[in-house]
Amino acid sequence: MHIAICAKQTPSTTAVLAVEDGKVTWSDPGGSPDIANPWDEYAIEEAIRLKEKHGGKVTAISMGPEEAREALKTAIAMGCDEAVLVSDEAMKGSDTLATSYVLAKAIEKLGDVDLVIFGRQAVDGDTGQTSMQVARRLGWTPLSFVVAVDEVDAEGGTVTVTRAIEAGRQKVKGPLPAALSVLKEINEPRYPSFKGIRQATKYMRRSLPIWATADLEADSSKIGAAGSRVRWLQVYALPPKEGECTMIEADSPEAAAAELVDKLLEEKVL
Amino acid sequence: MGFQLSEEQQMFRSAVRALAEKELKPRAREIDESAEFPVDLIPKMAEMGLLSMAIPEECDGADVGAISIAIAIEEIGRVCGSTGLSVAAHTSLGCFPLARWGTPEQKGRWLPLLGSGASMGALCLTEPGAGSDLRGVKARGVRDRGDWVISGTKAWITNASLAKVLVVYLQTDPEAGKRGYSMLLVETDRPGVTIHPKEKKMGVRGSPTHQVSFDDVRVPAENLLGEEGRGLQQTLETLDGGRIGIGALAVGIAQGALEEAVTYARERTAFGRPVADFQAIQWMLADAETEIEAARLLVRRAAWLKEHGQRFTREAAMAKLYASEMAERVTRNAIQILGSYGYSSEYPVERMYRDARLMTIGEGTSEVQRLVIARQVLKRY
Incomplete structure (x- = not known):
């Protein structure tokens, strides 16, 4: 079975972001400012587990600038077999519509993919759209908010998953190939091993293929800013949070708790 | 001359930090209070390669090199001195001599067990x-x-x-x-x-x-x-490497204490301002930052020499001596910055202070380090 995962490099979750003249910059004194989108680690983990169970290989795909390799490095370090960076100046300024076109083209180019797995969303853009747009573009079974992959029947060509829906859980079965977006509940991602890290840094230096628009035989009007429908009109930092601290004083802990509950109800926190 | 970690070393560091923050930091207090080593974490640490850092690849080890070992021990020590010490001793005192002097049979029998954590090294x-x-x-x-x-x-x-x-x-x-x-x-x-x-x-x-x-x-x-008949020399060589590990552990403990002190100093107010605004506190923070960096450079230089097959007895002794005495000062001042809270076991700095205290004793006291350094100085000039 050939499983693909799509992953994105994002700012670290502990990075300090700053906005100046509409430009966002970030740094992280505690470590690397760029990381693999944390949601994508669940997709990577699930793909590796499926490979361990059913055999085959896992290919990681990422779209981004040439230097944006953190997501792919993490993917290989965790245990993916191969990685592809899809990168082209012309892809700059892509919204999810343009991104999904490029990713779908890359998955088509891989040729024999049975299953593509995404994290539910990226921590920077937070749209959560790309996975289902890719499914639509490929015409594959779209399975979003997956919390368990119950069965993959490669021979019968079906996949059964459990989805989280507002009212509870839903078990669905659909034909392969399929595109999944997964939630945190699905697994606990492994830490990259030292051996994996060594392999990943070597792979990034020597073997990483970089596919440009021409390699994908993509229509240049559908990529980058040209292929996008969303424009960033304004980017600004949120005003700092303000708040005040009230100490609840009462005769007994029970009375204090009751007063706290009243206040929380009043503020519509509860 | 370069001061930059390689891409691989940076990634090791992030990976160990992620494990330390998620698995160890929330439990460090309990590990100290119960005096129980977190044995349930051994498989996770082993899977990552943290228990086979000094084991050659042909024995299924991660063989990451002395610099990465120092980085990993520092990162673990930053959140949990106890786990840091056990991993340091396992690596430098348990795995190293076997990997260095073991026969193929001895290595084949024991190193996989050590690497998987089925046996910790001692x-x-x-x-x-x-x-x-x-x-x-x-x-x-x-x-x-x-x-x-x-x-x-x-x-x-x-x-x-x-x-x-x-x-x-x-x-x-x-x-x-x-x-x-x-x-x-x-x-x-x-x-x-x-x-x-x-x-x-x-x-x-x-x-x-x-x-x-x-x-x-x-x-x-x-x-x-x-x-x-070569046991004394073998032991001295083992201890040289062990000292880099203890130096790295001391740097990690001090780093953890500094971070706690900075967080507290920003939040705690006195006389209407955060205590971080006061020069008395700032000077302690500045000294801590400077001394930690100096110690880290000594540790990494000793590790670099070891990794490049050069003599490092003097450098390892200097790194261990300076880092361990530095960690005592930094953790002591961290308690001072937190005041009464620092003295309370509700905050981690008193634990870090107690943990740091061992660093000037274990694997060669400060006095022995000075002896080793002095011998080298007298030979040199």
Whole structure:
């Protein structure tokens, strides 16, 4: 079975972001400012587990600038077999519509993919759209908010998953190939091993293929800013949070708790 | 000359930090209070390669090199000194001598067990009556019909209760002077081996420390590790590497304490402003940052020399001496910055202070480090 995962490099979750003249910059004194989108680690983990169970290989795909390799490095370090960076100046300024076109083209180019797995969303853009747009573009079974992959029947060509829906859980079965977006509940991602890290840094230096628009035989009007429908009109930092601290004083802990509950109800926190 | 970690080393660091933050930091207080090593984390640490850092790749190890070992131990020490100490001792004192002097059979038998954490590594060196004085050990190994018979008592042995095999330093020929010592491998299930109850300690309480006695323990000749009569030299070489590990651990503990102090100083107000606004606090923070950086550079330079196959005895001693004494100052001042809260076990800095205190004692006291450095200085000029 050939499983693909799509992953994105994002700012670290502990990075300090700053906005100046509409430009966002970030740094992280505690470590690397760029990381693999944390949601994508669940997709990577699930793909590796499926490979361990059913055999085959896992290919990681990422779209981004040439230097944006953190997501792919993490993917290989965790245990993916191969990685592809899809990168082209012309892809700059892509919204999810343009991104999904490029990713779908890359998955088509891989040729024999049975299953593509995404994290539910990226921590920077937070749209959560790309996975289902890719499914639509490929015409594959779209399975979003997956919390368990119950069965993959490669021979019968079906996949059964459990989805989280507002009212509870839903078990669905659909034909392969399929595109999944997964939630945190699905697994606990492994830490990259030292051996994996060594392999990943070597792979990034020597073997990483970089596919440009021409390699994908993509229509240049559908990529980058040209292929996008969303424009960033304004980017600004949120005003700092303000708040005040009230100490609840009462005769007994029970009375204090009751007063706290009243206040929380009043503020519509509860 | 470069001060930049390689891409691989940076990624090791992030990976270890992620594990430390998620798995160890939330439990560090409990590990200290219960004085229980978090054995349930051993498989996770092993899977990452944290327990096979000094094991060659052909024995299924991660073999990451001295610099990455220092980075990993620093990162673990930053959140949990106890786990840091056990991993440091496992790596430098348990795995290293086996990887360095083991026969193919010894390596094949033991290194996979050490790498998987099925056995934690432990070196039996110190005795109730001898520590700094390596030639004063009383434990003996005597040849008897092709076997070795071991008798004596070892003290302050890190990880002994988690080990399946011990590296034991013994006098094997009282007539041979400094060539009268050897290292033997002793399986802990041999008749006559007693691992005594855990020592009660001031700090690094979650790292188990034991007295171990050997009562006419018989091991076969093939348990000799390295060369007969070379035990003293082998031990000195092992300790040189161990000192880099303790230096790295001290840097990590100090770094953790500084971060706690900064967080607190920003939040705590006095006289209407955060205490971080006051110069008295800022100077302590500035000194801590500077001294931690200096210690880290000493540790990494010693590690770099080791990794490049150069002599590093003097550098390892300097790194261990400076880093451990620095960690005492930094953790002490961290308590000072947190005031009464710093003295309370509600905050981690008092634990860090207790943990740091061992660093100037274990694997060669500050006094022994000064002796080692002074010898090198007097030889040099």
